[in-house]
Amino acid sequence: MDEIVDLHSIENDDYFKQFFDPEAKQNDIHKLLTVAQQLKKLGKALEVLDAELHKQVYTNHNDLLSQVTWVEKIEGILSTMQTHVQSLLSAVERLRGKIVEPFNRIEAHTKILTRLHEASDLLRRVGRVQHLLHSQKLHSQISNSAQSSEIIKAAKSIHELEQLMSDTDLSGLDIVADDQQAVKTHKIAIQRIATHALNQGLQTSDSDQVSTAIQVFDNLDVLSKAIETVEKSALSEIDKIGREALDVSLPMNQDISKRSGPGRAAIPAPGSSGNVRLRLWESLDRLFQDIVYNQCVQIELLERILLEHHTKEFDGFSQLFWNKVTELLAKILIERSQASSFVKQALEGEYPKFLRVFLDLRKRLKERTQSIGTYTIGRDILQPFENAYLSRSISRLLDPVHTMFSSDSTPSHDEIDSLIRTITSELSVSLIDESLSTIVARNVGKAIRLFCLKCEQGLITTGEASQVIDSSTPGQLINVTLANLLYYLASQMTRVVANLAGSLPTEGATVIATALDDTNTLTKNILTPLMLSITDAIESIILTMHDDPEFRESSSPLGREIACSLYMRELQGFILRSVTTFLAPYKNQTVVGECCNIVASRCIELFVRHACLIRPLTEYGRAKLIIDFGQMEVAVAPLCRGGHLGSLEQQQYRTLRALKSLLALSAESMVEKVVEMKGEGGVPASLILLHLFSAAPPELQSPHQSAGWSINRLSQWLDNHPSEKDRLALSSGTLQRYESTIRQRNIPSFHPLFPLMMKLASLADDYN
Template sequence: MSNVSNWQTIENDEFFKQFLGGEIKQTNFNQVLSVAQQLNKLAQAITVLDAELQNQVLANHEDLLSQVTWVEKLEGVLSTMQAHVQSLLSAVERLRGKIVEPFNRIETQTLVLSRLHETSDLLRRVTRMQHLSRRLQSQMSSSTASPDFVKAANSLHELEQLMVDTDLSGLDVVAEDQRAVKVHRATVQRIATHTLSQGLQSNDRSQVSTAVQVFSNLGILDNTVETTSTQALSEVEKLAREALDISVPTNQDIGKRGGPGRAALPSPGSSGNLRTRLWANLERLFQDSVYTQCIQIELLQRTLLENHSKGFDDLSEKFWLNVTGLLAKILIERSQGSSFIKQALEGEYPKFLRIYLDLSKRLKDRSQAIGVYAINRDVLSPFENAYLSRSVSRLLDPVHTMFSGDGAPNQDEIDSLIRTVTSELSVSLVDEGLSMVVARNVGKAVRLFCLKCEQGLVTGAEASQVIDSPNVGQQLNVTLANLLHYLAAQMGRVIANMAGSLPVGGASVIASALEHTDTLTRGILAPLLASITDAVESILLTMHDDPEFRESGSPLGKEIGSSLYMRELQGFILRSVNTFLVPYKNQTIVAECCKSVASRCIELFVRHACLLRPLSEHGRAKLIADFNQMEVAVMPLCRGGQLGLAEQQQYRVLRALRALLPLRPEEMVQRVLEGEGSVPSSLVLLHLFSGAPSDLPSPHQSAGWSVSRLSQWLDANPGERERLALSSGPLQRYQLAVRQRNQPTFHPLFPLMAKLASLN
């Protein structure tokens, strides 16, 4: 045992691992150890195993003895159990003998009973079949006045069920009945089919109801309904292809047929006749053929529902969808194969749309209509898109043409555009959706016209001068503005004439586009009116240079007239209106824009009147006269003598300030503090500076500004708080100067002015 000494040595030995099931390195032991060496190692391992067994027996001999004792006891128990098992097996065998034999007898009797039952059932079925066959023969007998096909169908259906449920092969007694059933079924089905066809064609509900009942009794109602729908659809397809086949072969055409895919072109002079024929065919197809087939399917559906047949609630709707889908397919195929048909359907699309809509409306408006005959846009869209493309070209091309030459277009060209618009809108009235699209195209034409006019406008100083007579650029602007007004007036007349037919949405779209004409007219007037406003302010600024406002008195008995600047202002406004504004024919927009100019004139006049300094009593009387003349000056700008709501505020200020001017400063300030009148306190405060001493300068004099700059500052700061704060500065500096000079009192106006300045 030099090589093997214990268990660990055996477990760790690579040679023994192949017997112990451990992991073996990829080594060929047969090449390492010889056979003798391997036998020697095995013998040594056996010796170790024997020694280990002896050691285990010596160490655990008591437990082993105890287990041997229990084994003997277990053998005794097993012997007893074997005896009991043998006894149980004997009992089971006896019991099995008592059960199996009755079971076999019962099974045999059950089989016999089952066969008797099947035979009895077969006999009953045969008897029933013979009875039904005799009854069917009597129902189909020609000796009766009118064969009852409904009952015959019921009998046939019951006979067929009996034949299907039972294997009757080899029974000669029912062979004749089976042949008779086949013959009678074919006869009943043929008669029912003919009755259904006649009933649908003549709109006879009783015939259709009879046929439906027969097919229901035969159990083929679903297939019959599907077949009827398919046949109706096939009929529509046939008639549609015939209606769109406008080729008329002549003797010269024989042998000259075009190749595959080549359309037959109409000969010269026959295009009008072919077009008339095409539309007559389409009218007949939709109003007669398709309408008739839809009515027949609807009659079939109504009859089915009255007979309490389920699953046919949407028969008419499905048929309508199939018909419209088929028509869309055929129309596209024919238009692709014939340029004549394509041009007719696209060029006169509204006529085609009217035919289609009339069919849908006619089907819907019937009192007994039960189908949902919705419009299928697939039928219309290919031709609608092409028509609308041509329509927008017909509307836009005249606009491009009238502006393609030099100068502005004339009214005749606009009248031509209006006629095109009227024509396009008139033919689109067949459908609200088409009218809306055409109305949007009309709106595009109007906006394009406005854009072309805007591109042709003259801008800059040339368009805004108001000193000389209107120049060429201003005359061109007037012409374009008048054309815009003429277009809007004519278009409005067209909309008014179509008020009962044109959809409200379409009229709104066009009206919205026409608003661009007014907007562009305002844009044309804006620089001109701005120049008038600037000129008005320049004239009003000259009042500060008028010495009459500083004169202490006037000759006795001499009436105080208006100032020179006021006469100039009145003349300028009147000349500007007559020269530059009257030529515009859209006087509504002119009056609207002039209201803001009039308001601005009043605002500037009131402002500069309050800035006059010094102002004598004679000057005050002259200023009051100018206030009266100011209303006359702006009258040409106020057509109808009325100002707008916003402009009326300035007019109220003018009237209120004129009422305050004759009052003493104390009364004037008291009325302002009491909230009487509409004159802002900042204006009254500026006016009080006119009677202040020289050491109390006006706000613009204190800041070193000119009157123009002060006016600009007042425009940029409309709030009373900012304006009163500007006037408070000179008052505070005056108060500080008086205190520094230790003067006993202030000027009498100072407390009054301080009260107004404290309102901020």
């Protein structure tokens, strides 16, 4: 067992730890010690603690004495403070007695004063009520209510009475009970008079009456309610008349109805449908032109008077009323059309007439000098009927096209005329509204495009459609017929649009014009294979000039006069035959002329190109070629409108005329002229350069000879390379090879044409 000698040993002893921390886990050390040992251990610990206390007292006795002294002083101070607190409490009690009693008296007097004030105010209000209600002035105002000023004053007095009675609770006062009932009675009487004046003023457009009634309602503080009542009354009137106007039924055949039985249907009486339809439109016209118009005019008058009285809350009142009217009419129209197939058929089948009723109403409302509403027609009202009408309209436009192409034969002019009459009728009926006209014009465009599609499906596209050797084949005649039908339709439609000019909207006219352009496009597509065949044949004929030996002869055979070449005669005959046989039957000569101008320009281009490629070319051959240049204008004249070449592409025609004049010059003059005219619409330098090869020596080969090409392949290359720089570069390569050959052979000089040709070739650097 450990010895207990100081506080530290007590703290570390396992036996005493159970006394320091009661919550700690109990150890079993006390079970190992006997009671005597435990008592001894405790006694030893007490001795150590007693010794430690003596030690601490001895060591800190000065501090302990000091603390005891301060405790005595604090007790003295607390005793003094208690005396002061008792004195303070006594003073507070005395002060409370002096404050509470006056406060209670003041509070009591205040309540008395408040009650006196309320009683005084109540007596004052009762007195004012008695004065206003029982004075001769109010009775005089009510009795003279026919005068606007008096009824306004009476309304103001009644409103003042209501304010006096509503601001204070007067319930339970017998003295004013009868007065309150009298005020209500007078108010009802004045409201009735004002309502009558307002209705009469609106019906007769009397601004003074309406203004008086508004002031009365305003003074009574029931203006909003009165205006709402007027609006509801107007809408109710429109609703009633609208439903009556569309509540139609066909009278049945009485004889059949008597014999009706199973399987028998009631049949309308003969002629009744037309009469009922007439009554329907008369009722609709009355509804819109009388009822709706008058109600809108009255609401406009009401809004204008309200704004004059600075009642800004009603700004736009007429527009809001118009919106409610249109919503109401839309509801009635939909309900009645769903309930009656006759009404539905009438409104859908004669939609333009129905639309005109709306438009006439809007026009009348807008044309008024004092009109302040916008009166736009919501498309949601008309949309169901418009859609049904347009569906029938496009069917009426497309069905004739399907019908005329249903058989194997091509359509006749009578069938197209019938289609034109239908189109004219649809467009004319739709002119009442720009939006409707535009939509119908789009449908007309669809009919025209369908006609074009049907024609395109009937075209002959096999080889017989593009042959130009024999006379016209049956396939070509079919294509001509279809093209002429397209032209007939386009010309008739153009006349229709011209007759409707000023009435048909610009957008609608543009839509139809765009659709008519498809007829010209299809005609061009019909002519394109034929024109390509004519162009190919022309090129084949022009290529034969290279086989003509007369271009290489030194003089005229047997002294004959120089005449045009055989190929030129053949070309002239072929073009004339092609125009008269294959192109003349087409009636759309505008499109034919455009296509012919392209062919004529191509013919001149090929002739000029191959004329410059003839090699060798003698002086006689040059003279003969000049004659051919003059005859070329004769050859292409049938392709030009009126035989005038001025309609041709200007560049090709200028090149033909300019090259003809250059052929008569020497090589030096020719080159000088070309260099001088470069970039000013003269003859291209590449053509003159190709022409100079015609008089060059054999070692100076032409570009196609140097490349191992045929003349036809060279022509194709020139078509694919329109750039003047590329064409000059092609000839430059040949000239450079010639220069290398001469230098390799040590020949002292070049051919006289070589410097001239190099001068032209050097112009390639001037082109981008």
